[in-house]
Amino acid sequence: GAGVSQTPSNKVTEKGKYVELRCDPISGHTALYWYRQSLGQGPEFLIYFQGTGAADDSGLPNDRFFAVRPEGSVSTLKIQRTERGDSAVYLCASSFRTGDEQFFGPGTRLTVL
């Protein structure tokens, strides 16, 4: 069975541009999490979904960041007016239910020039 997949694997953009990062969770997993990992740091929680709804978005750093999961499966993390400080690896994880073991994808490396 396929694991969590994330596309693109690498994204280079210019300051001020808009980017979308996609996460395909494991089929049947109801919970989906987004994290951001900067160099030398651990994953930093951004948001998690239970089904289609965002159950906790307290980790989103500001209103330039937004995430959706319209059909309760694939999720997209959207970043508007990117800044150089947004450069990081963005990790997605899914679990069968909230609180179960999380399975991580390989991440998307975002570089903002």
Next chain:
Amino acid sequence: DQQVKQNSPSLSVQEGRISILNCDYTNSMFDYFLWYKKYPAEGPTFLISISSIKDKNEDGRFTVFLNKSAKHLSLHIVPSQPGDSAVYFCAAKDSGTYKYIFGTGTRLKVLA
């Protein structure tokens, strides 16, 4: 304010010996702790977890110890193998949420 701290950025251990990775936390409301292992260019992989109502959990070569009074947990790997070389993260969950807080990681190198 780092609620979960891994103060050793790196650790080297001889193959066959014990590896001990440490993690300290500050939030007494954390009720669930996990260890993840991460290889380069891959996402973290779950290793082992422990609930705050326990002080030890064992799974094969991996044992996690929790000392609530000291707000300290440790991961023991016995015997260490070269394939264990990776970055290890501890993570904690606040009761009533499913928001996981990660430490900064410890890079373990097991020498053959």
